[in-house]
Amino acid sequence: MVFHGYRSSAHDSKVRSVNMKHVYLSTICPVIFALLQLFAKTTQEHISVNSDITSQVEVLARTIPQTVLTFLNRYVSNYLYWDFRVNQFEQFTFHDFESSLLGNETQQHDRSMSPWTVRFPIRQFRRTNTWKLLSDQLLGRTGEIFYLREVKTVGVWKTDQTLKHSCASADENDVFMFVFLNTNWEKNDYGELQLHGLLGVDKVVHPKPGRIVFASCKTTFIIKPPSMASSKGLKVLVVRATRAEELSEKSEADETGDEEDFKKRLSENEKDLPAIFLEDVKQFEPAEHLVRRYSLNSTTGIHIFDDVLDNSVVEALVNFVIANATYQENTPDDGSDNVYWISGYPLDVFVRTNIWKVTQQLVKYISGQEGFMPYDVSCNLIRVSDHSKIHIDCSHSVDEFTVLFYLNKDWKVEYNGETVFFDDDYEPILAIKPKYGRIAVFNCGILHSARPPSSLVNGARYTFAVKVSRLEKFQTTDDVHDDVNVIREFLEDASEDEMKNVDVAAVEQLLKKVSKGTASKQEVEQCLKMFEDREKEDIFRNI
Incomplete structure (x- = not known):
């Protein structure tokens, strides 16, 4: 009986436990189920097709035709200018990059979501068939007319560090439209568009050529870089449209002013030079600033000068290049240095500067001759993903020189980026470490190569290059x-x-x-x- 009674008590306990579970399931679970339904409904409204395009993400079945993509790429590459926006001329390490995210929102927005952007003027894009297609798709989904507020192409290359991005002000009237411009993109090239909601990544879109994606301006997005195996840059047309016509008009008015300034910067006759560039050059003895000389033979060699220019002049040069650097996408020729991004500068502007006077003095010191004139002045931008090659700058080694100004501050040895020189058997003979304000002068027939920066640098390695010649015919x-x-x-x-x-x-x-x-x-x-x-x-x- 005692044993039997014990079993009865245990049985009663189990029954009570089962009854309690039943009560728990019958009262609590419906609440949880209702919350899950509400969450599912909210999520579905965010990513499904409905009449309110400004609260959803949608990948359209319609794509931009291949022929149009080809022409869009040609127009962007040949007639628009790329702007590089990564902390400009100071090296930008991953630690600094992460720390910068703690800064104010304006700075984050100014950094853009990608290092490379091309602005497409609103008044021009409005006339394109591409905008007609996009606006018709919006009209068909909402029954409302949308107006352009911003148009740009974003470029992302392998190893680029991209940021999450959203509208500076999450205006409910606005919508993003993304168009993938690459005419060929494989699955293993990566480069997905990720759209983020409150709980993480809501949607991931593969950059299929010509694919169109609509998303709310309240959506946070990030464009991922291509894979390490990809040699192509991912290009995405990002269009911001609004229901508010007055906002579009204001954006266009603001942009028109920017465009006039942009044209002025590009105009050879109207470039405004910093006053410090026009000051007299202080007297200096090149021999006192020569820190290394390497002679290949009696007529050719490499010379390294430090502290020739005051830091204020170097800083002015850096700022001038920042303000005027506009890069056109350049596919290097065979046998070239394979530098992808080069920003050229008008010769008639450069010869008015004291930097040119310093260049003349250094070349005269090395060659013992006068009469040299510049025939090529440019800024070279090289990043970790670039693959520079060994090359020569000219075929008239005795009569021509290359003068390199190094523009990166606080450059460490582990950042790499040296200029490496080679003998005729392609054996390395000398490597010049980048140093702020350093000047290297060498006969341009010497084999050399600019090494990319290391993966510690998210920014770029910059040099300002001046090529000079005494050959009058070659100069002109x-x-x-x-x-x-x-x-x-x-x-x-x-x-x-x-x-x-x-x-x-x-x-x-x-x-x-x-x-x-x-x-x-x-x-x-x-x-x-x-x-x-x-x-x-x-x-x-x-x-």
Whole structure:
């Protein structure tokens, strides 16, 4: 009986336990179930198709046609300018990058979500067939008219550190539209568009060529970089549209002002030079600043100078390059240095600066001769993902020099980025470490290569390069030679529309004058501009 009674008590306990579980399940679970239903409904409303496009994410079945993508890429690459936005000329380590996220929102927004951006003027994009397609898709989904508020192309290359991004002000009237511009993109190239909600990643979109994605302006997004195996940059057209016409008008008005300033910076005749560039050069003895000389033979060598320019002048040079650096996407030729991003500067602007006077003095000290003039002035930007190659800058080693100004502050040995020189057997003979304000001068026929920065640097390695020659014919015809090559390419590739009203005989006569050395630079530039304008119009009609 005692044993039996014990079993009865245990049985009663189990029954009570089961009854309590039943009560718990019958009262608590419906509450949990209702909350789960509410969450599912909220999430579904966020990512599904409905009439309120500003509260959802949608991947459209409709895509931009391949032919239009081709023309869009040509227009962005040839006629718009890329802006690099990663802490500009100071090295930017991963630690600094992470710490910067603790800064104020304005700074984060200014950094952009990608290192590379191209602004597409609203008044131009409004005339494109691409905008007509996008706006028609919006109208069909909402029954409302949307207006342009911002248009830009974002470029992301492997190893780029991209940030999450959203509207500076999460305006409920606004919507993002993403168009993947690459004409060819494989699954293993990565580069997904991630759209984030409150609980993490809501949606991941593969960059299929021509694919269109709509998303609320309240959505946070991030464009992931390509894989390490990919040599291509991912390009995404990011369009912000609004229901509020007055906001669009304000954006366009603000942008027009920016565009005028932009044109002014690009104009060869209107570039404003810092006053410090026009000051007299302080007297200096090059020999007192020479820290290393390496001679290959009696006529060629490498010279390294430190502390020639005051830090204030170097800083002004850095700021000037920041304000005026505009990069056109450049596919390097075979046998070149393979530097992808180069920003050129007008010679007639450069020769007015005291930096040119310092350059002249250094070259005279090395060569013992005068009469050198610049024929190529540019800023080279190299990042960790770049693959620079061994090359020479010219074929007239005795009569030509390259002068390199190093522009990165506080550069450490572990950041790499050296300029490495080689003998004729491609054996390394010297490596110059970047140092703020350092100047390297060498015969431009010496084999050399600019090494990319290490993975510790999220920014870029910068040098300001000046190439000089005593050959008068070469000084005046180098740019002409490049322009003539472009003209010949136009003649070979131009469409019938582009060739309408072109006096082909006159162009051929000009090319004959070039071959004889009797054509002026102005004649060649006018001819080139004519072809460029026609190509630009033809491309624009197709986007």
